[in-house]
Amino acid sequence: MSSFADLLDRFFYRPDEEVGPYLELAPQTDRAQDPVPEEEPEEFLAFMLEGETYAVPIGAVREILKISDVTEIPRSKKNLIGLINVRGEMLPLYDVKVRLRLAETIPTVRTSKDVARSARVVILRDPEGDAGVLVDRVDGVVKLQLSRLEEAPQLGIDRNAIAGLGRRDDLLFILLDVEQALS
Amino acid sequence: MAPRALTDFVAEATEILDTLDRELMALEERGSGDPDPDRLNAIFRASHSLKGLSAMFGLEGLARLSHRAEDLLDALRLGKVHLDDTLLEALSQTVDVLHAMLGEAARGEDTADVKERAEVVSAELRRLARGQAVESGDVLDAIGIDPSVRAVFTEYEEHRLRENVKKGVGLWKVRAVFGLDDFDTRLTELNRALKPLGEVVSTLPSSQPGDDASIAFDLIFGSGRDREEIQGALIEGSSLSPLGRVPVPPPSVPLPTNLPPKKAPVWDDVSVSGPALTPISSSGSGISSSPSGLTRLSGGAPVETSMRSLTNTVRVDIGRLDGLMNSIGELLLIRSNIERLAEAARQTQGTALPKLWGQELQREARSLERRLDELQKGVLEVRMVPLGQVFDKLARLMRRLVKESGKDIAFDVSGGDVELDKLIVEELSDPLMHLLRNALDHGVEQPEQRQARGKSGRATIGLVARQQGNHVIIEVKDDGNGLDEARIREVAIERGLVTRDQTEEMERRELLNLVFQPGFSTRRDVSELSGRGVGLDVVKTNLQRLSGLIDIESRRAQGTTFTLTLPLTLAIIRALMVSVSGRTYAIPLNSVLEIVQIRTDALKTIEKREVIEVRGQTLPFIRLARVFGLPEEPRVAHYVVLVGLAQQRLGLAIDDLLGQQDIVTKPLSGRLRGIPGIAGATELGDRRAVLVLDVGALMEELMRATPTSTRDSA
């Protein structure tokens, strides 16, 4: 088994999760060894938002869930999709697409039927309180070298939520600043 | 009497009377609530010594009166009568007369005047000592205390032990081994260290001969503190162990209610429970037993043997109970899942087998539910404590405050035995104190004014609790001034809380409720008693947090009653499940007064705000869908949930009623904190999260927009 699959298992395997399909979509993290061996690459979880690949540090990810019922919270912050019940714990589910200018409106999500089959909730650890982020698809774990991260280009719009860019082979990973993205 | 003996006697008697004076004064200063048992005992001892001394020296008059005082003080220290002002007054008069009698004795006089005064106070003492009936059933029997432990206790020590058991505090044995030279100073030191943490009920010298240079004591200590804290107070040479290792014997073995009969000597009991023990009478070689069988000595070495339990209570962190409650909640969810599966199996077409299984499963699920209900009830009961815990504190404080106020007030407390969730009881002392201070400060008039109104010069302030269904009602009432609407109106306008026009439209009840507005206080001069300008709004806030209601009932010149309605517990609440625009919400039933149906054409508006009339009362009508920004559909009639919290009432329009359910509310933490109008969430059987409305916050928000301060926006 590839080291990626191991990692995926170690971090995220849950009996009710379909781990399989992600493998094909995963970047070849273990194919080419890094030319600068003295630096240990960091691990990131990669996921898709509107066709772009985003990534967050593995350490910030608590778990990945399929979407279940979402309870709407009236008069809450705009980017809040609703409330999800994670084994008795009530956690907020956020949309980050609007913040990232990937979409115009916050989607209305009440049940799993309102999202694509591949959609997942990534629960992020955060000192302000753990929170879920709705993503279109989870790609897998990617190793990136921190020293080789690029700064996010100034695109004129608010991209504070982006911590930088990472490249691996031909793939571009947009690193999400979790704190900013949820604010 | 020989002159020398008389001098001795007078000197000693004077000393005793001085002690009496001093201790009585200290008792008076402390207020007459729950007196320090040591102080009471000291006063009792003084009267007792005086009685014995006077009798020995043939001064019958002194002996008789001090005997009367002793009887009363004995009843007092044994909890048979309660300390109050009348009693204190009688005691201080007694001491005056005793002084006079002693003076006469010293001069060899005997006047009719003093004799007569003695008769009067003596009669009063006797009347007071009669007291209340002694309660039946002894808690010491219930906790299975070893009779041999009790054998060395005086009736008084036994009473103190009983009081500690009743208080539910932990009982401990402090073993202290000190040198023969200085054990008394060390013991005093140890007592001083322990005293702030609890009560040393008894000091038992261990009968072991020791090593000639030291002596051991067992201090029976009752304390509500935890082990570490007590441990921390111990001095060198002392050690701590709980008096509660052995469980209470089963009820089938009744414990002797009193002493064993004379024919059965104490050590017979001991030898039965401890095979290593040789009866004392046949022993000449260093085998001994301490009074309680607490520690037995064999050949000079101390042997700890099993100690009979003095208490069978445990102390539990309330957080653990919450944890248990949550687990039960989850079990209830699983149960409803099972029921769903059973139902599905029953509905299966065709084959009979799954149907049978389904039926069986359903039966099991029902019995599981019953058990879970019992379990839940059990856990809830553990959280319940009597209101007396806070009432006693309040009574103590009130007596002091009444004294300072200079008003003539009787303070009546009842219902201290009513039980409530510990968390609620702990939160109650502030709001209740505030209401009581208010009654004392603003409610009750000076005696002259009362008499001018044709009322008794002595005012009454009452604190009364009773249980009513799933609620506890607490009333704080006075028979004083009553609230002055006109004045309330002026003050509210002056403070900018309302406009004059607004008050024109307000009913009396609404006007009275203005006193709960932040920043309202009908008296400028903030007296020491009612605190630093904190108003009744604090009371309201406190009560809202407890999902409680507060009502004011007030009549001019007749008095005011604040009625607090509180849920029995907050751990699990019954909620009304409602539907609004297809969403489900839970409304805590504590806050629901009633549900009515109102036709849309019966709605009225005041200042463009919708109101409804329910039994003559005009209430704001709030469409929850509109508040929450949800799509609304036109309807002919509305379900209206009349909610109330603290003093406010309003009608919440909803689409449908879905029934009632017991829920455990989980607070929204972290990023979700502070969402207006939402107290938390709860999960239903299908794991869906349902929001629980924060009725208090909703009302706060909506009332702000009705009728008081939104003139400009309307």
Added chain:
Amino acid sequence: MRKVLIVEDSGATRELLRAALETLEVIEVHTAVNGFDALKVLPRHRFELIITDINMPDINGLELINFVKKNPHYKDTPLFVVTSEGREQDRDRGLLLGANEYVVKPFAPERISELARRYLKL
């Protein structure tokens, strides 16, 4: 001389008792003003009679009786309770714990000397 210990916090009563006992001539009276005091002197002497009050501030007389009567050196030593404690329960307990006599105040001094004479077999 036969040693007797009087445990009594009232000085005046103590002196009355001392006077009553000293009429017996062969008696050497020691006094203790409270229970602690008594516990201190008990090991230092070989008392042949102990007279104690019940109501004392530190340890109560019952506890002292228990201590004395369970102590191998003193278990057979006669002990009188002299008290104004009329309370029946406490009296019963005192006797149960091994007190030999229970004398209620006020009493005639002769009664004490008479009892002492009997127990000390004078």
